[in-house]
Amino acid sequence: MEDVLEVIEAEVWGEIGEEKEAGAFAGGCKEAKRARGVDSYQLLAQGVTFRTHIAPLLQPVRKEAYFHAVALLPSESCQM
Numbered sequence: 001m002e003d004v005l006e007v008i009e010a011e012v013w014g015e016i017g018e019e020k021e022a023g024a025f026a027g028g029c030k031e032a033k034r035a036r037g038v039d040s041y042q043l044l045a046q047g048v049t050f051r052t053h054i055a056p057l058l059q060p061v062r063k064e065a066y067f068h069a070v071a072l073l074p075s076e077s078c079q080m
Helices: 002-013 015-022 036-047 049-073
Strands: none
Touching: 002 036, 002 049, 036 049
């Protein structure tokens, strides 16, 4: 499951997702133009046991939320 989550994470939040948002895949097939990471993530979550797999499923989401929360904090140099 960890390998699948890595691929989905790259699709949703990584360079692949950013390229698709920017239209870098404009010449390819239409399936490559649309991000399907969220759909894949949902299918994976539906097919696993909640209690045993919730931590690995939420880890990429927590990591991104933490990254964005830290980016919003004022830097220490601004507080002085």
